[in-house]
Amino acid sequence: MNKKGSDKIVSVYWFAILFIIAAAVVYMVLIFYGKPYDVREIESSLLAKLVADCVSNAGKINENVLDGSGIILTNENFMETCHLNFGVEDSFDWSLNSEYFVNVEFSMFEGEFLKNVTAGNSNLLDFCKEEFKSANNPSCLEDSFYSLDSEGNAYKIKITSLVRKTEKNVG
Amino acid sequence: MDKKVKSKIFHYNLFPKNCRGTNILKENIIFIVLNLVFLSILMVFIFSKMQNAANLEEMYAKQIALMIDAAREDTTIQLDMQDGFDVAGEEYSGELVFIRDNIITVKLREKGGYSYSFFNDIKVRPEIQRLNGGYNFYIYRE
Numbered sequence: 247m248n249k250k251g252s253d254k255i256v257s258v259y260w261f262a263i264l265f266i267i268a269a270a271v272v273y274m275v276l277i278f279y280g281k282p283y284d285v286r287e288i289e290s291s292l293l294a295k296l297v298a299d300c301v302s303n304a305g306k307i308n309e310n311v312l313d314g315s316g317i318i319l320t321n322e323n324f325m326e327t328c329h330l331n332f333g334v335e336d337s338f339d340w341s342l343n344s345e346y347f348v349n350v351e352f353s354m355f356e357g358e359f360l361k362n363v364t365a366g367n368s369n370l371l372d373f374c375k376e377e378f379k380s381a382n383n384p385s386c387l388e389d390s391f392y393s394l395d396s397e398g399n400a401y402k403i404k405i406t407s408l409v410r411k412t413e414k415n416v417g
Numbered sequence: 418m419d420k421k422v423k424s425k426i427f428h429y430n431l432f433p434k435n436c437r438g439t440n441i442l443k444e445n446i447i448f449i450v451l452n453l454v455f456l457s458i459l460m461v462f463i464f465s466k467m468q469n470a471a472n473l474e475e476m477y478a479k480q481i482a483l484m485i486d487a488a489r490e491d492t493t494i495q496l497d498m499q500d501g502f503d504v505a506g507e508e509y510s511g512e513l514v515f516i517r518d519n520i521i522t523v524k525l526r527e528k529g530g531y532s533y534s535f536f537n538d539i540k541v542r543p544e545i546q547r548l549n550g551g552y553n554f555y556i557y558r559e
Binding site: 264268271272275276279282283285288289292293295296325329330331332333334335337345346414 | 452455458459462463466467469472475476479482483486487518519520532533534535536537538539558
């Protein structure tokens, strides 16, 4: 064996390894930067927060939601009362169906159901079921809190918010 | 197959003359230079992907949309967009951020742009701050 000679030889194996490493790095970078940023989870939590702030402030139910006659928030005035705008960009046929859905469920502290108020695309609600929860499906967030009316009665308010926008967040 | 013949297939002797010291030095220098060239190309590729105008457009559009969704009225939000200014400076000199209704468009190239919507029904007036390399967003309700 020519040991002295082999020390001076630049092996093609080394370049083969370099090529494999380069291909792996390029592949990983393309995979990472090729995918869109998925912000739907943050969006759905912000949507829930916006609605929660609209319904209740500092532990008290707002007057534009509940007055002496009961819950005055309806499907018709929900968007206006809570300052929501579910308009989306005109791409991927998004203008046909809303990419958002929000549901507010009012019930008494003891459990008696009072009212449901919704806005947006109700077809999305199925994606809150456990079997449909995945990174490729619309993001669903369910949260609930307790709030008081002016007479001190306690209410349970459950908010469900969904954001689809799959094409721009999953790719 | 003869071992010598086989090794000739996979190895190429760059320095046929056996002038020991100088050859070892040359060989090592070439080896290090080739490795540095390889690493440089790899780094240039990664940084070009990181500073890609399309990526930055998407990132800024979504970032601004989320900021507005989280904002309350009568607020001013300052956003550092220096990277966007740097990328746009080379080929595009128009407005970088447009807001129409509730849709944000960030445009860093002549042919390009990325739009994203926000659901907070609020008015937003973007104002470029070229000296600070950013944008101010004035959020108010009519």
